Amino acid sequence: MKEISRRDFLKISGAAVSLLGAWEHAPEQALAAVNTSVKAIPQAFDVSPEDDQILRMQSDLRRALQKPVEERRWVMVIDLRKCVGCHACTIACVAENKLPPGVVYRPVMVEELGTYPNVAVKFLPRPCMQCDEPPCVPVCPVNATYKDKNGVVVIDYDQCIGCRYCVTACPYGARTFDFGVLYTDETAEFDGIIFGKPSASAYERSASYEYGDARQRNDHTSSPIGNVRKCHFCLHRLEEGMLPACTTTCIGRATYFGDANDQNSLVADLIASPNVMRLKEELGTQPRVYYLT
């Protein structure tokens, strides 16, 4: 491993301090500075069978990004035998997308089977299924939700009127409405004794970068408040060559992500296995999330 010289250390520390300073005053500018520094999509790299599956998926992802967008078929595979129900994916998603209270993209459902002492617990993470025949899309009166070129079902926050018809149409309960609640809404504040609310509140109100747009939460009316929200496979990360937050965070390596149109990808291997199922297939929604059972 390369050792860090004193000069490098001072450079990194200086950069970190100035970034923190910038954050305190203007988190948006600081994040924008960070964002511009990671624009170039890294190239795919060779992976050996011994390497962590994350590395292989990362390489698969980068290979897919070299293809025209219409030729990619993003899918997620969740191995239910590996899921330990730690909810790390849920929390990673909340953190990545700065989800407010009451908005959740990827809950993990816990089901207890049997009676004591013969009890088993089953975990079922449920992101948006990114259906190929999404029932939520045709019902939207203003075309605010649609399948984008990637085949991911997205929401145009500036188009959505907040009627919530799509929420009722989704058979997976994968959409939630942003009511404009803040975590710090009910937080106590007492000068000199209870502190932290102003900075926590400032962070909470600072922009989230879903779909690559900076959106602050400064009032009760600005989008995405008053909009329906849902998982989008972390499109903003994919564009930067990064896997979705839930995938990188999964401690059991139960979540896989990649391009199913690439026969060399890990997900293509996995969905070819016989123990694959999709939720509510009988509704003809053609989900892009596969479960290994």
Next chain:
Amino acid sequence: MNIKRFFYGLAGFALLIGLWGIYDRLVYGHVNTNYGSYVVWGLWVAMYLFFAGVAAGSFMISTLDLLFRIPIFKGTGRIALWTGLVSLAAGLTSIALDLGHIERIWKVFIEGNPSSVMFQMVWGYTIFGLLMLVCLYLAIRQPESRLLRILMGFGLGLSLFVSGAVGALLGVQAARPFWHVGLFPVQFPVFSLASGAAAMLPVLAFFGPKQDPNRRSQFWVLGILSAALVLVKLYFMWADYSVSIYGNVPQNVDAVQEVLFGTYWWAFWILQLLIGSFIPLAVLMQKRLVEKTMLIGWMGVCLLIGYAVARGLIIFPALSVPEIDSLANAFGGPHLSFDYFPSLVEWAVTIGTIGMATIGVLLGGDFLPLYEQRRVKGKA
């Protein structure tokens, strides 16, 4: 006590409560509402469906006078049209406050998706509202004009379409077996006609001119029509619920049980069935009781309560059943619950919209020539 003054006072008070609700909604957004991401449509949507039903139904009733020229309904067309208009206004207020971004409603007209049933409904009700306005103008200014009859004929078809669209709005949703009923678009126009007939009872009984010689006949016909429609409605409900239970699709059975024995049992058994169906049925089918104007009026109010509750009991239970088992406990937070009871703000706005509709009917009666029988006078 003068009944009109009583209703002016009551509706004014209701409007004040409603103004507080509207203030809270406009200042704090949706934070203080109890509908959520699971029971995603609440009281305001239910009341929108109710008011929209009354609007379409009132129009249907107005055709008895203005299109079909049935003698005993002479002079009731304009007030029926006006009732429909104010009801539509109340419904639109309710749904406007329910939307996350009402300021973008123009997008439905300019950038809409015609294949969405909601798009069709918005367009349909907009055209319907404008048509009612034109028809009312003509009914007041040129009651004998051919154009009025043409527009009333067109409007009758449109009223069937818009109320059917409400049924389709729910019926097309395969994700909700409780709603996914092919006959919903057929049932809802019947519900609308029932609501319109019921609305005319208090409007004519409480606010209509007492000297109308046809009043008793109108009450008898409207009463029998209401009673028949209550029976038809009960039959539809029986068919829906029994088929659902017999079919044994869990999500469907759970929703029916939610209505019959769950959170809303009291609303179903007491408000919808007892007060909203059986009592009016028992009274309206007795011809000797048509003399009792006030009683007839209150029976209409009972029917309307029943129909409003019925709208809620179509909306909430279907959404109270988790799409996937154990979704209810998967993630906690505000507005993430499958249990729903309207919040104070929701009740306040609803009370306000009812007050608004009542005041609208009263003001119309006092300041517009809605009850005058110009056609009769003209002939005389």
